Amino acid sequence: MASFRSNNNFHKKRLRRKRVIRWVLLPLLLISLSLVTYGAFLFNKAESVMEESYNPIDREGKRAVNPFDENFSVLFIGVDDSNKRQFEGNSRTDALMLATFNQDDKSIKLLSIPRDSYVHIPEKNIYTKINHAHAYGGVELTLETVEELLDVPVDYYVKMNFDAFIDVIDALNGIEVNVPYTFTEQDSQDRKGAITLNEGFQTLDGEEALALARTRKLDNDIERGKRQQEIIKAIIKKAVSVKSIGNYTDVMEAVGKNMTTDLRFDQMKSFIEYATAGSNLNTETLNLAGSDSRIDGIYYYQLDELALAETIATLQLHLNISPDDPAATTTDTNSDSMTSDQTTANDGQSMTP
Numbered sequence: 001m002a003s004f005r006s007n008n009n010f011h012k013k014r015l016r017r018k019r020v021i022r023w024v025l026l027p028l029l030l031i032s033l034s035l036v037t038y039g040a041f042l043f044n045k046a047e048s049v050m051e052e053s054y055n056p057i058d059r060e061g062k063r064a065v066n067p068f069d070e071n072f073s074v075l076f077i078g079v080d081d082s083n084k085r086q087f088e089g090n091s092r093t094d095a096l097m098l099a100t101f102n103q104d105d106k107s108i109k110l111l112s113i114p115r116d117s118y119v120h121i122p123e124k125n126i127y128t129k130i131n132h133a134h135a136y137g138g139v140e141l142t143l144e145t146v147e148e149l150l151d152v153p154v155d156y157y158v159k160m161n162f163d164a165f166i167d168v169i170d171a172l173n174g175i176e177v178n179v180p181y182t183f184t185e186q187d188s189q190d191r192k193g194a195i196t197l198n199e200g201f202q203t204l205d206g207e208e209a210l211a212l213a214r215t216r217k218l219d220n221d222i223e224r225g226k227r228q229q230e231i232i233k234a235i236i237k238k239a240v241s242v243k244s245i246g247n248y249t250d251v252m253e254a255v256g257k258n259m260t261t262d263l264r265f266d267q268m269k270s271f272i273e274y275a276t277a278g279s280n281l282n283t284e285t286l287n288l289a290g291s292d293s294r295i296d297g298i299y300y301y302q303l304d305e306l307a308l309a310e311t312i313a314t315l316q317l318h319l320n321i322s323p324d325d326p327a328a329t330t331t332d333t334n335s336d337s338m339t340s341d342q343t344t345a346n347d348g349q350s351m352t353p
Contacts, residue, residue: 047265049256050256050261050263050264050265050268051265052256053256053259053260053261054260054261054262054263054264054265055260055261055262056262057139057140057143057157057262059140059143062153063153065153065155065156066267067101067155067156067263067267067270067271068267068270069103070103071100071101071102071103071318071319071320072100072101072155072156072319073098073099073100073101073152073153073154073155073156073315073319074098074099074101074154074155074156074157074158074263075096075097075098075099075142075143075146075154075156075157075158076095076096076097076098076099076157076158076159076160077093077095077096077134077139077142077157077158077159077160078093078094078095078096078097078159078160078161079091079092079093079094079134079159079160079161091134091135092115092129092131092132092134092135093115093130093131093133093134093142094115094131095112095115095228096112096113096115096130096131096142096146097110097111097112097113098110098111098113098146098150098152098154098315099111100152100315100318100319102318102319102320105282106282107282107283107284107318108282108283108284109283109284109285109286109314109315109318110229110232110283110284110285110286111150111285111286111287111288111311111315112225112226112228112229112285112286112287112288113130113146113149113288114130114221114222114225114288114290114301115129115130115131115221116129116130116131116221116299116300116301117129117130117149117288117290117300117301117303118130118293118295118300118301118302118303119145119148119149119303120145120148120149121133121136121141121145122141122144122145122148123136123137123141123144124136124137124141129300130145130146130149133145139157139159139260142157143157149308150311150312150315151312151316151323152312152315152316152319152321153319153321156261156262156263156267157261157262158259158260158261158263159259159260159261160258160259161258165206165209165210165213166188166206166207166209166210167206168206168235169204169205169206169209169210169235170205170206172235172238172239173238174203174204174205174206174209174238175203175204175209175231175234175235175237175238176201176202176203176204176234176237176238177201177202177204177209177212177230177231177234178200178201178202178230179197179198179199179200179201179202179204179212180199180227181199181218182196182197182198182199183196183197183211183215183217183218184196185197185211185212185214185215185217186211187207187210187211188207188210194207195207195208195211197211197212209231212227212231213227213228213231221301222287222290225287226285226287229285230285233283233285236283286311286314286315288303288304288307288308288311289303289304289307289308290302290303290304290307291304
């Protein structure tokens with residue numbers, strides 16, 4: 001009986017690792033990975049992982065930014081590329097998060113972009129949900145769309161398919177977060193009612209953190225984004241702690257096989273300065289205000305223009321650029337030819353909120 005249980009648990013664990021998880025996997029895992037320079041073995045391991053993940057994109061006219069001595073930004077793209085869905089071509093993004101880094105005060109701003117945000121898609125010249133940009137033009141069009149929306153340059157990208165989320169949390173021996181309310185949610189294998197969390201501050205394992213990250217039964221996508229940001233902060237805190245350094249091999253393996261980026265390994269080492277800031281690291285989370293709307297019967301998240309302008313100003317100030325700076329990327333989107341897209345792209349996901 002004990003052997004059967006052991007084999008069954010092992011089988012479940014393998015299935016769990018293959019399950020695509022709807023979650024944006026932490027901008028600042030890069031910071032935790034940069035700490036591997038503290039040991040020769042881990043350094044070589046990280047370098048090998050990052051070399052396999054390196055996938056630069058040729059963006060015409062894009063200025064090279066040195067993250068060692070300049071302010072810079074990274075767009076984190078979460079894509080649902082599950083084997084279960086068996087996608088052909090590009091899928092939609094399930095989560096987008098822009099991180100801006102300021103060299104002077106070693107501060108970071110994290111902006112969650114709701115996946116249903118109604119935006120202009122360059123090249124296609126249409127208005128639709130921002131998560132369609134990846135389906136239409138992959139990472140490159142996603143970067144262009146975010147740059148146009150936020151009027152700031154996106155210097156680098158990190159794209160992940162989320163298979164690693166549970167493994168990363170478990171490799172860090174769990175994270176401490178506040179659960180805002182009691183709820184029941186399905187687990188990573190879609191078993192209904194498998195996870196129940198009670199309200200309060202507590203340590204969560206990978207499955208529990210996943211349930212907290214993706215539930216929206218009692219609120220909405222905006223609150224969901226805020227919970228995800230709190231989980232990110234919890235992982236940052238755990239990842240830069242001395243106690244977790246011995247787990248970096250597991251973390252790197254979980255992340256590396258499920259990630260592509262145009263950041264080279266030597267550039268990632270610039271994150272050490274942020275990581276070593278420790279408890280003095282100033283990380284601010286931002287969200288895009290808006291409201292629910294329907295256009296031609298399709299649900300969209302309509303961004304509040306005044307709040308968007310304030311967010312843009314905050315990001316430009318953090319990157320030390322001005323609206324007139326060539327680095328800012330304003331594009332005129334007031335064409336009369338703009339249309340609202342009503343396609344479901346190619347990922348078969350529901351258009352409901």
